[in-house]
Amino acid sequence: MAEHDTKPEVVTTEAPELKTRRYTVGYIRDWKTHNRATSITLKGAWLDDAGFETGTPLRVRVMPGCLILTAQELPPAPPPEPEIMQTLKKVCKLSARKQRQVTDLIEVISKPQR
Structure with missing residues (x-):
């Protein structure tokens, strides 16, 4: 033993x-x-x-x-959720599809314009 x-x-x-x-x-x-x-x-x-x-x-x-x-390397941490999405989740009940759409919209409008 x-x-x-x-x-x-x-x-x-x-x-x-x-x-x-x-x-x-x-x-x-x-x-x-x-x-x-x-x-x-x-x-x-x-x-x-x-x-x-x-x-x-x-x-x-x-x-x-x-x-x-x-x-093994750990997968990268997901990017932090925008503050506006956190607020929207508290105020409205958004489906996963709607959350993706709002996130996509935020990404588009937050990019610097030429």
């Missing part, structure tokens, strides 16, 4: 920005079926440093004896 509170061993390689961490594969128990499931828990500030901040989508590529974890 693997220890639950193991700490990673940090080994510095030739390049100072590369560090190797050693973990032991453990397991978790599914309390409903009482079956074991293989488990690896990664945690530490080094994940943030490597670009794996909380909420970052993660891509996992699986090969025999190898896992490659890649942080």
Whole structure:
């Protein structure tokens, strides 16, 4: 049985920005079926440093004896809704189609004229 509170061993390689961490594969128990499931828990500030901040989508590529974890870029945040649209939503009940039409109109009239 693997220890639950193991700490990673940090080994510095030739390049100072590369560090190797050693973990032991453990397991978790599914309390409903009482079956074991293989488990690896990664945690530490080094994940943030490597670009794996909380909420970052993660891509996992699986090969025999190898896992490659890649942080994916978050989609860009939607542009802020114009104040006039917020006001209109409070005052009137606009359908999604009408909201798009008003937004399109706002974009047209807010462009600088030649």
